[in-house]
Amino acid sequence: MTATREDVLAALKTVTDPVAGGDIVASGVMRALNVDAGAVRFVMEIPPSQAEAYAAVKEQAEQILGALDGVRDTSIVMTGHSTPTPPPDLRPQRPAEPQGPQKVPGIDRIIAVASGKGGVGKSTVSANLACALAQQGVRVGLLDADVYGPSQPRMLGVSGRPSSPDGKTILPMRNHGVTMMSLGLMTNDDQAVVWRGPMLMGALQQMLTQVQWGALDVLLVDLPPGTGDVQMTLAQKAQVDGAVIVSTPQDIALLDARKGIDMFQQLNVPILGMIENMSTHICSNCGHEEHVFGHGGVAAEAEKLNVPLLAEVPLDLQIRLASDGGAPIVVSAPDGPQARAFHDVAKALIA
DSSP: OOOOOHHHHHHHTTSSTTOOBBBBTTTTTTEEEEEEEEEEEEEOOOOOOGHHHHHHHHHHHHHHHHHHHHOOOOEEEEEEEEOOOOOOOOOOSOOOOOOBOOOOOOOOEEEEEOOSSSSSSSHHHOOOOOOOOHTOOOOOEEEOOOTTTTHHHHHOOOSSHHHHHHHHHHHEEEEEEEEEEEEETOTTTOOOOOHHHHHHHHHHHHHHHOOOOEEEEEEEOOOOSSSSSSHHHHHHBBOOOOOEEEEEEHHHHHHHHHHHHHHHHHTTEEEEEEOOSSOEOOOTTTTOEOOOOOOOOOOOOHHHHHOOOOEEEEOHHHHHHHHTTTOEEEESTTTTTTHHHHHHHHHHHHH
């Protein structure tokens, strides 16, 4: 018989909160409980300074749930956040003061891959760029920070759950020469992540600092679209060496791309260049070239900002099929014309 939500809550009420007192359900430490077909998942939102004390609580909860009839899988993620800072002064004459971003140990450079809006192919570009860099001999990692729509496990052909040998650090997954971590590895494919800002920030910091990335030349961060909590947390907590902006050429996409560029400039993150995705389509039957979303908009914007246009990536069915199949086009057809743009971007970033 499968355990119910009430069964799980009753079991967790036997686990004592070492800081607040009482049990972890009553104290509010346990958040976002999900019980589905014998799989139990929840978040423990804790003060960062009490991580060691709550590690034992997490272990006790795992043991209790593991012994509960009808529970076949348990996943507990600990997140923590500091006391919120006052809201920034939005007046032009009072720019926000820097928050002191730090380098992540073992990682030489961090590059953000961003877009102003969704649907422009940012994650596809991130996966192909990571694999192209790996093929150039670069030690590369890919952090899927698009927490609401994590797609990198599918694109890189990675499945299963990361392990934690000591309960404190997480071992990332690896495929196609790329070391990868994603929140999508912690949740079911059809499970929504219903989190507010503090939980998002805690999860991002955990994936940055508690994952055993090893020694990396570069960590690519696939950001969610827009200018929200994840982007600001990354730039304020970690030393980001630059951002690559992905956009399609139509005006509506460029409007949002400009906002993303302005955000990075306010956060003192250099813009390394822009990529025009879905730039042109060549008919597979007749060879006719058509600019479905217009053409040249990203190039004009890059020239206006005095940043490089890194590539014009075609709108091609093979790129989509390769990504859906778990082997990006630079892996499945590395010498094909569709992969050439990604190899050019990798070489430009290395240079």
